[in-house]
Amino acid sequence: MIAFCSSCGAKTESRLVGTQRLSACPECDQIFFRNPKVVVAALIEEAGRVLLVLRDIEPGRGLWGLPGGYVDWDEHPHDALARECLEETGAVVEPLTLLPLQHVITGDDGIVILPYRARLLGGDLEARDEVQQIGWFAPEAMPPLAFASHRKILQHWTKEVLARGAA
Ligand SMILES: [Zn+2]
Numbered sequence: 001m002i003a004f005c006s007s008c009g010a011k012t013e014s015r016l017v018g019t020q021r022l023s024a025c026p027e028c029d030q031i032f033f034r035n036p037k038v039v040v041a042a043l044i045e046e047a048g049r050v051l052l053v054l055r056d057i058e059p060g061r062g063l064w065g066l067p068g069g070y071v072d073w074d075e076h077p078h079d080a081l082a083r084e085c086l087e088e089t090g091a092v093v094e095p096l097t098l099l100p101l102q103h104v105i106t107g108d109d110g111i112v113i114l115p116y117r118a119r120l121l122g123g124d125l126e127a128r129d130e131v132q133q134i135g136w137f138a139p140e141a142m143p144p145l146a147f148a149s150h151r152k153i154l155q156h157w158t159k160e161v162l163a164r165g166a167a
Contacts, residue, residue: 002032036103036110040081041068041150042118043157044093049136050157051120052143053088056132059106060146064135066115066153067091077114085118088131092123099156102149115153 002012005025015024015031023032043066044051052064067088071080078095085093095116102113127133137143139158145151 005030006032034110036112038071038077039068039111039113040071040077040084041066041113041115041153042081042085042093042095043099043115043153044085044091044118044120045157046120046136048161049138050154051089051091051125052135052137053127053131054133054135054143055130055146056127057130062132063146064137064143065146065150071114077116081116081118086123087129088127089134090124090126090128092121093118094121099153102152104147104149113149113153 001014002023004010005012005028007030008025008028010025010027012023012032013026014021017024017031017033020034022034024030042051051067053067054064055061067085068081069084069088071077075083081095082093085091095118097117099115099117102115104111104113125134135143139154139161142154142158145154
């Protein structure tokens with residue numbers, strides 16, 4: 001909840017808007033709607049293995065996850081994906097298909113995760129911003145993961161790789 005109005009500085013009040021209890025300004029009548037944040041995650045596969053990062057920031061510090069992060073307000077998710085992969089791993093990637101999205105509620109935030117399959121085009125792969133290590137992992141040798149959402153995305157991928165192997 002927002003304590004003070006960002007337009008006029010008055011103390012906000014709680015107001016029921018539809019089914020949502022939101023902060024509203026009694027002076028200028030502004031309502032502070034709450035919208036989810038958008039996150040992109042990259043599934044980069046090469047030779048049956050996926051590129052993961054060992055996180056160096058909370059949440060999930062010391063655990064592994066897919067490269068990715070928050071989309072800036074004016075940024076296309078494709079551009080966010082390419083930017084985050086480069087910042088975290090040095091990988092130059094292009095987004096391919098969008099995989100089933102994930103929806104997470106954490107604390108006061110709603111998060112929509114857009115997982116993309118991405119193609120590795122090049123770059124100098126190394127641990128960069130907010131990352132301790134990077135590594136390639138096969139479906140049968142997944143490291144401890146930071147997020148249930150990433151686990152679900154990787155489970156889809158694992159099934160697909162195993163089905164491919166069986167075909
Ligand atoms: Zn106001």
